[in-house]
Amino acid sequence: MPMEKTFDPAAIEAKWAHEWESRGLFRPARPDATPFTIVNPPPNVTGALHIGHALDNTLQDVLVRYERLRGKDALWVVGMDHAGIATQMVVERQLEQQQDKRTNYSREDFIDKVWQWKAESGGQITGQLRRLGCSMDWSREQFTMDPHFTRAVVKVFVDLHKKGLIYRDKRLVNWDPKLKTAISDLEVETHEIQGGFWHFKYPLADGVTLDDGRDYIVVATTRPETMLADMAVAVHPDDARYRSVIGKDILQPITGRRFKIVPDEHADPELGSGAVKITPGHDFNDFDVGKRAGFKPGEMLNMLDGDANVIQTTDGLIPAEYLGLHRFKRDGKDGARELVVQRMKEQGFLIPHTDKDGGEHDAEPRTIQTPFGDRGGVVIEPWLTDQWYVDAETLAQPPMQAVRDGRINIVPKTWEKTFFNWMENIQPWCVSRQLWWGHRIPAWYGPQKLADGSTEAEIVATPIGGGASQLDAKLNQVFVAESEEEALQQAAAFYEVTVEEIRQNNADPSAPAWAPRAIQDEDVLDTWFSSALWPFATLGWPENTELLKRHYPNDVLVSGFDILFFWDARMAMQGMEFMSDVPWKTLYLHGLVRAPDGAKMSKSKGNVVDPLGLIDQYGADALRFFMSAMESQGRDIKMDDARLAGYRNFATKLWNAARFCEANGISASTSFEAPPATLPVNRWIIGEVAVTVAAMETAFAAYRFDEAANAIYSFAWDRFCDWYLELIKGAIDDETKAVAGWVLDQILVMLHPFMPFITEELWTGLGDRADYPLITAKWPAPTVSSDADASADIDWLIKLVSELRTAKAELGLPPGARLTAHFPASLKGRTDELAAQLDRLARLEGVSFDPAPAGASAQLVVEGETITVPLEGVIDIAAERDRLTKALAAAAKERDGLAGRLNNPSFVERAKPEAVEKARADHAAKEAEAERLTAALARLG
Template sequence: MPMEKTFDPAAIEAKWASEWENRGLFRPHRPEATPFTIVNPPPNVTGALHIGHALDNTLQDVLVRYERLRGKDALWVVGMDHAGIATQMVVERQLEARQDKRTNYSREDFIDKVWQWKAESGGQITGQLRRLGCSMDWSREQFTMDPHFTRAVVKVFVDLHKKGLIYRDKRLVNWDPKLKTAISDLEVETHEVQGGFWHFKYPLADGVKLDDERDYIEVATTRPETMLADMAVAVHPDDARYKSVIGKDILQPITGRRFKIVADEHADPELGSGAVKITPGHDFNDFDVGKRAGFKPGEMLNMLDGDANVIQTSDGLIPAEYLGLHRFKRDGVDGARELVVTRMKEAGFLIPHVDKDGNAHDAEPRTIQTPFGDRGGVVIEPWLTDQWYVDAETLAQPPMAAVRDGRINIVPKTWEKTFFNWMENIQPWCVSRQLWWGHRIPAWYGPGKDQQKTVIIDSRKPEREQAFYSGQQVFVGIDEAEVLEQAREYYGSAKTIEFTDEIATGNTADVYLYRDPDVLDTWFSSALWPFATLGWPEDTDLVKRHYPNDVLISGFDILFFWDARMAMQGMEFMGDVPWKTLYLHGLVRAPDGAKMSKSKGNVVDPLGLIDQYGADALRFFMAAMESQGRDIKMDDARLAGYRNFATKLWNAARFCEANGISASTSFEAPAATLPVNRWIIGEVAATVTAMETAFAAYRFDEAANAIYSFAWDRFCDWYLELIKPTLNEDAQFQPDMADETRRVAGWALDQILVMLHPFMPFVTEELWHAMGDRPNHPLITANWPAPNAELDEEASAQINWLVAVIKEVRSARTELGIKPSDRLMAHFPASLQPRVNAGYQALLRIARLQNVSFDPAPAGASAQLVVEGETITVPLEGVIDIAAERDRLTKALAAAVKERDGLAGRLNNPSFVERAKPEAVEKARADHAAKEAEADRLTAALARLG
């Protein structure tokens, strides 16, 4: 059937997505071929396709399809992450909508509800990835909570624990009081909050005074409530104001707690009074200061519970009126912060802030960078608690060595410095989360040998669980059988041992073992993605064949949270790097360069873009704009342009079909004698080389632009135009040349479809079949071009010259306002006669010349066209009104120059560049460039008039 007249992306995308997957064409099926393996960053099971996913997965698919065309046995591993916090929140919200809550259920019953939600609603993103055209091996779709993956996670935890690389410790964590769990740095968002900066007097003890006779030290804080757990005041060791009191005691006014003035470089003499209150149990910097001052984590004071309500510290010094208060004012009720300020003010210890008008205020207004939980939406509290940690410093050493010696190639190289900076200063990795959904930590707790009574904790009351851990014996094992063996060895075989999650009443066992209620951080399990998805710890054929992976494509924002941790775990458990190349791409930003966010209302829905422009256009936009990790600005005009590109290719195929050009039967370039055919064959070869060079360097933009330029400009615009006479009016006189041209044109179009396929899989597959009957040879399984041809310098010189002449004539027509219907005379130097004769018909037809001459041009006004150093003269007498045209161009040039120079003046004004909005400055630069180009064009037009 003849091709449809119009290109309709929606009509072909669903068809080919289903066809490829149903025929199993995404699966590796070439056991004799070189494997190529890539894994996708697993999206959250709660997620939906966003523009970042579209970029990341487009780049992966481009590489996978390219390597598949090159004959490799390509495996693209696909799957989803169980997303502990996000998923538990979704299901809990559903319960809340029914006036129900998680704690009304047993842990097992709640987890059953989560699995039910996943079966009914989870994973919609996989269907959306299919719409994008992702050629993942959907038959092996993975999930981080699958049984085989859970076995891998448990083994890794147990093995690391046996090596001492996982341990339990008391440290500060990012605590979300809304979710009641520790969260990672990635899940913390910093927002500007209007707050206060309070100044207080902390009295010196024992009659000690500063050199200036003051009997107090001034401290300032944005979190006055934390003074309830202060343990020191720090001053810089070189600060002359305080040298005499270092080591002396301070009396904290509210609690009466007595503590030391310590010397620490954390205190900046240039900031405020130079003295800093130290609350090691509630501030990350203070935690480090406290350790340097000699406090053990177990000795540091904790003044808040998991809900961020005040509790009594271990020294019992917090006054009773504070106990139970929330840290902040809530629901109109003052919190600990407000009461602390009130009491300090009443006691005369508040130093008021005096504004510029002489008015006194309790606090100095400040804009404070405040951490919020990205899902809980409340202020994060640094909280001292017992958690499980990974010795990341030890695990970081092999990946750093692998990057240094080239076993891991980071692209762009500029990210290596960031990688090393983080890895060399890496902190212990907190891997426990206070959730029910996730991989439960394989640790059990029992009484120490010297304990007389076993403590059993109700797992439905998380607030009571912390008390259980203190002083208990910990057993870590693959399962209860292994743990039971460890417990019998510890307690003795005569003891009866049972496992429980509930409060025991009337039980008769000697020892009860209670399982750790926490689950593992989601990043802990996803760190195993490159090998656990292949069946590890089983020694599968997939593991042997596809590990290490070839490439990982990732956003730079998860370099540390996922990429580095994959490198750690892969090298620890597989003895080799997880992937040979790590490609880090940038962010997709709004058209004005701003970061996309829901709060700004500038988020772009990729599915909406697919509906509007087609998946091929969106994919091509992403690839063409991805330039070695630089951020991409959304641009609807470019998206429309790439849809037009697909339409142009569609129309080119329709032209071929109408002129008897069909699918090629030759893999190598056909034999050719006509210069135009030899030229296009050479251009195909040059494009193949350019794309292969770009892909080898991970220059997606250069590869995309190489095929775009060739297909649009040289093939569609020039080659098809130049061969029209051969296919039509000359065909009866030169049938052999017409047949040759049809063979070459069909072959060249096939090569375009293959080279363009990684970027635009849908339209290319459709055209591949429209051009010939190939039901058993879909494009996705074709071979990458190997034309076995080189650039024909003689043919290239002839056609490139011809194209340049036609372009110059067209430019002159446009610049001088010559109507397309006006036929022009052109006078060429005699030396160009062979070239002119070879391209005579094309010059007359495409450049719309009346005739050509090798005689000198007549006197009078003319346009001077310079091509490759030779001047071609086009007389203008009688064609246009020379004086009127000169006057028009002169006035237009003056206006363009005036606007150009005015814009240049603004851009050279530092006040404008520094103070104006960035988008205003960028617009001024773009306008200046446009006016400068317009002035250059008008100057050239005037020059043509002579």
């Protein structure tokens, strides 16, 4: 059937997405071919396609389709992450809407509700990825909570524990008091909030004074409530003001706690008083200072529970009036902060701040960088607690070596420095989370056995609120196992009892506290822990499957730079630890997609772009091509609707070019090799195919998506549509039909990775090849090279026609005006051979090799030769010169005015960035206009 007149993206996208997948064309099915493997960064099961996903998955699909066309056995692993915190929050919100809550259910019943939610609502993003055209192997779709994946996660935990690379420790974590769980650095957002900077007097004990006679030290803090758990005051060891009191005691005014003045370089003599209160249980810097001062984590004071309410410290020194207060003011009631400030003020220990007008205030106003949980939305509390940690420092060594010796190639190379800086300073990785949804930690606890063989009486848990509990490792014997049965057997052997006795004690709440038992840890593993296994667990590990042997290591990982540490580096650690090889050979890191003004997109700014809306408006092919053409290594992408519209127009132009071919008897090629060609125009276009293929292959090898996209864009739009079809118009013989059909086929194959939908539709529509869809075609491999003579002739013709058309436009002549041109005699052979094209494209009614007559004329310089076009009698020379002169003066005036604004530092610094950007663009446009008008005046002679 003849092609539709109008290109309609929506009509073809759904059709081909279903056709490809239903025919299994995304599955690896070439056992004798070289494998090519990519795993997608698994989106959250709660997620929806956002513009970052659109970029990330477009780039992956471009690579997969390209390698598939090159004959590789391509596997693109697809799946979703269970997203522990995000998913649990979604289900809990649903319960809240029904006046219900999680803690009304058993753990098992709540998890059943999460699975029910997943079955009904989770994973909508996979359908959206299909709309984008992602050629993933949907038949092997993975989920991090699937049984086989869970088995891999548990095995990794157990094996790392056996090697001493996973351990339980008391350290500070980012604690979210709303979600009541530790969270990773990635889930912490820093906001600027208006707060205060309080100055307090801390009295010296035992009559000690400073050299200046003061009997106190001044400390300043933005968190006065934490003084309830202060354990030291730090001063710089070289600070002469305090050298005499180092090692002396402070008496904390509210608690009466006695503690030392310690030397530590963390205290900055130039900042404030140079003395810093140290609360190691509630500040990350203080934690390190406390360790250097000799405090063990188990000795550090904790003054808050899991809800961020004040609790008694182990020394019992917090006054009763503070107990139970929230850390901040809440629901109109003062919190611990307000009460601490009030009491310090009443006792004369508050040093008021005097403003510039002489007014006194309790605190100096400050803008404070404050950490918030990205999901809970409340201020994060550094909280001292027992958690499970991975020895990341040990695991980081092999990946660093792999990057150094080139087994892992990071692209762009500029990210290597960042990678090494983080890996060389890596901290222990907290992998436990206080949630119900996720991989439950495979650790069981019982009472520790004393030297006489008895067990300690204290057992199991310290409540932390919200129905969760945190087991105290000091009071428990730990059994780490891949199954409950194995853990029970370990416990039975340890306590020298039967497995049945362990089971009975576990089930009996009235059993004595000292009774042997094995109770599983309530916590689950950090989502990043399971996703770190993605490159090999998705291929069947720990079973040594054929898929694993064939597709590990993966070839390339495409990732946003923002998860370089949280996911990419951890995959490298786990892959090299458990597979003894790199997880992927190349790590490609792309930038962010930003708003048109360059701002980072966020819901709060209201500048988030919906990629599905863009697909509806412009088509998936246009969005994909935009992402690819704009992906320049090391740079972010600015959204630009004009470019999106331009790429939609590109698709339309290709569609119309195919319709022109169809109307002129040009159909699908029957040859992989270029057909024979004698005509210069055909030899030229075949050579241009070879040049474009080479340029694209070079770009792909260097992961230059922009250069590959722009190479095929330039060839398809400029060389083929604009020039070749114009050059052959009216002279389409059998040779030209064969060549044009072959070239169009090559365009469709080369463009397919970027624009799969329109290229597949045209490939099938232009020939009877339903059993040979484009997705299974071969990448072009022309054996011919560029024909130097044909290229020289056609390139000269194109330049001449372009110069002539430009001259007509500049001089106000209609495009169809027929003119006479005087050529140098040296061009006679070339003009004779191209006479038909000169007549049709250049609109020359006369070609002369005689000297041009005297008078005004346009001088066209093409490849160093001057062609003269007389203008006497064609236009009013005087009037045209006057018009051009006035237009040039106006353009120059505007250009210079804009230059003046841009050279004014006040404008550049104070104006909105978008206003400055517009002024620069306008200046460039006026400068180009002035240059064009100057050239037009010069043509008049």
